[in-house]
Amino acid sequence: MPYPLRYFILLLTFTLFSIPVFSQSLREVVAKPGDGIYLLLKRHGLNPTSHIKAFQELNQKNLGAGNSLYAGRTYLLPETSATSGTKAAAAVANASPSVLKVPLFGPKYERVEIVNQQLKGAVFYLVAGHSGPDPGAIGKYGPYQLSEDEYAYDVTIRLARRLMERGATVYMIIQDPDDGIRDENVLKMDRDEVGYFGKPVPYVHKLRLRQRVQDINQLAQKHRGAYQRMLSVHIDSRSKGQNIDVFFYHHENSPAGKALAERIHQVFDTKYNRYQPNREYFGSVTPRSSLYVVKYSNPPTVFVELGNIKNDKDQRRFVIPNNRQALANWITDGIITDYKATK
Incomplete structure (x- = not known):
């Protein structure tokens, strides 16, 4: 069972020990004022549990302190294909649901x-x-x-x-x-x-x-x-x-x-x-x-x-x-x- 989403709000940065998968087919979206990675992913139909790490890797040169987002900037979204979603979900399922990683x-x-x-x-x-x-x-x-x-x-x-x-x-x-x-x-x-x-x-x-x-x-x-x-x-x-x-x-x-x-x-x-x-x-x-x-x-x-x-x-x-x-x-x-x- 995927980890409860509420824990992914903290600090805009922390992730479960999962391995995201993505390919070359990527969407571009614009961050709104007050957006964090969690909210941005959720608004565009992506499961933060499965995609937050991939998002950070795709956009690492375009993130602020603590992996925060800049309002008005364009960001790339990870792939949402069925294959990608299945692999990401499997990675999360294999992670410990009682452990978080908080770099801060x-x-x-x-x-x-x-x-x-x-x-x-x-x-x-x-x-x-x-x-x-x-x-x-x-x-x-x-x-x-x-x-x-x-x-x-x-x-x-x-x-x-x-x-x-x-x-x-x-x-x-x-x-x-x-x-x-x-x-x-x-x-x-x-x-x-x-x-x-x-x-x-x-x-x-x-x-x-x-x-x-x-x-x-x-x-x-x-x-x-x-x-x-x-x-x-x-x-x-x-x-x-x-x-x-x-x-x-x-x-x-x-x-x-x-x-x-x-x-x-x-x-x-x-x-x-x-x-x-x-x-x-x-x-x-x-x-x-x-x-x-x-x-x-x-x-x-x-x-x-x-x-x-x-x-x-x-x-x-x-x-x-x-x-x-x-x-x-x-x-x-x-x-x-x-x-x-x-x-």
């Missing part, structure tokens, strides 16, 4: 095994704070500098993978084409992140926020009626001596956003009681509707602050790779609880 996660983590369907039908928009020309808050770690955007991105992309493992549809709104999930303590700063549709991240602060909100709201139109949530991940900057716990913001008029924030918060409180019984958890859930992405994103939104990038104790929370993974895991646990509560 990097070579070490690109193989994603679907462990269960706890989040089947849920759609998530994940935004790593700042990025591109804006590194966000800067902290000092021995002789090194730590930038907010790199650590927020690594936690966010780990969260994306964790959600996918549980059957969710996930959009990484900010993408770095070559970082993937990283296991170093000190993450190298760069500026090559792009928006979901492959556009450069603007230099002007308000334009940066507007770009990601527009991408989220455009994508959300395709999933009307589904459980949809947006999470924006950040690291705060305060005085070096101030130790803070993970805390959450939501829109004051969004009961769904508040409920999700509270359920994630409860997971953190429970985990602290278990793993640090002598240390009280002081994270909070607070309305803050003035934040641009909270105010203007259509899906219910949770804005997450992971700690103080200048504080030595807080730095251990995200400098150590296993701790970054724990943050992603705990956020996922809260999301699962919230999703179950809405069904």
Whole structure:
């Protein structure tokens, strides 16, 4: 049985381990604004499961960052003959239906095994704070500098993978084409992140926020009626001596956003009681509707602050790779609880 199509939405790029077949008889089509490979193939009657890899190979010189499409450009479609379709279908049937390949996660983590369907039908928009020309808050770690955007991105992309493992549809709104999930303590700063549709991240602060909100709201139109949530991940900057716990913001008029924030918060409180019984958890859930992405994103939104990038104790929370993974895991646990509560 072919793999469910919902998993081919993520990142416009990922493919099953299949071998597409095509010949010289090719159609030309023009991409519309907002098109990804999945939508383009589906609109023209092609099964994305069978044809996405062939499409990428045919059009590799005409694709943007993350294998995105350029609106208005002409693309070649793979052959749709009966022979081609049969061979492609056979290749998919022989692939493992519980394994995805997601190049954005990097070579070490690109193989994603679907462990269960706890989040089947849920759609998530994940935004790593700042990025591109804006590194966000800067902290000092021995002789090194730590930038907010790199650590927020690594936690966010780990969260994306964790959600996918549980059957969710996930959009990484900010993408770095070559970082993937990283296991170093000190993450190298760069500026090559792009928006979901492959556009450069603007230099002007308000334009940066507007770009990601527009991408989220455009994508959300395709999933009307589904459980949809947006999470924006950040690291705060305060005085070096101030130790803070993970805390959450939501829109004051969004009961769904508040409920999700509270359920994630409860997971953190429970985990602290278990793993640090002598240390009280002081994270909070607070309305803050003035934040641009909270105010203007259509899906219910949770804005997450992971700690103080200048504080030595807080730095251990995200400098150590296993701790970054724990943050992603705990956020996922809260999301699962919230999703179950809405069904």
